[in-house]
Amino acid sequence: MTAVPRRMLAVPLDAYGGPDVLRPRELPIPEPGPGEVLITAEAVGVGFAQTQMRADTFPAPMWHPTLPLLLGGDVVGTVAELGPGTAGVRVGDRVGAFLMEGAYADHMVARADTLVPVPAELDAAEATVLPGAGPIAVGVLATAGLREGESVLVHAAAGGIGHLAVQLARAAGAGQVLAAASTPAKREFAAGLGADTVIDPTRPDWPDAVREATGGRGADVVLxxxxxxxxxAGVRALAPAGRLVFYGSAGGGxxxxxxxxxxxxxxxAVTGFSLSAWRTARPDRYRAGLAELTRRLGDGTLRPAVHARLPLDQAATGHRLIEDRVHRGRVVLVPRPAPAPGRPAPQPALERS
Structure with missing residues (x-):
């Protein structure tokens, strides 16, 4: 068994509020229970949902937390310990996990049966798409039943999930990929990922732009x-027999x-999507989608964009980047060792794509 320190750096949520409520401190390392593992984190993805949870505006009815807690997210790291009776995974395995709670730390506990393998050659920050964001992008396209030659409109096309959906829709043979993004920089970014048409969703007449771009038909699929x-408005922008898949409420409220x-x-048709439901109801399609994601990350045909790699103790900065709607791609927290005495801590890295 790999020895781990008895305490960890964590960023707990003690009270709801703005990003400044996220204050780092040391906490005891959790003990993995039966069927669980302890992970030493390499990278933790920050999503829009976590900003809503922090502000107590997350609309999903299944989330009823008791504070204090650690927010969740996509985690990549190495298995450090096994809980009693845990099988199917070994200490030292590089894995990914999608956690509803417990991710904002340099160690976290996850159920062994939810782990995904992460190849050693993948960059940790980029690989944070494997546990949650990537399967969601695959799943919403599968739920929409996108067929070759059809048009698809991707909202939040520069976001952590949307920028993957743009690329996956193109790879699936979409006849036309329309990308909706709120700023010129984000629309330029989405076009660089393969979108045929970019849409400004801040304009009241954006559905007219969708119809114009599709020859008056409307989009076959809206994500x-x-x-x-x-x-x-997206329902009205659908073509006859079109399908809209709803999977988030980044508009607020x-x-x-x-x-x-x-x-x-x-x-x-309008339907909803959640990763947990898809993983439970369509396990074969979930596993096939995960295998495709891993292959595409390995061969470079899927390019996750990492907008910022921030030290774990700057989680509040990560939340501000997302809430200010300036990020393109992923915002990732990277646990780090404390700097040597007399040496400054490294500054956060911003990556522009």
């Missing part, structure tokens, strides 16, 4: 992580809009 009025059946009368 919506925004919700609110954007979702309702907890009020999820209601879609009238009359809006669906042109054979349109």
């Amino acid at each position: 919506d992580s925004i919700g609110g009025d954007v979702l309702l 907890t009020d999820i809009p209601r879609v009238s059946v009359m809006d669906l009368i042109a054979l349109k």
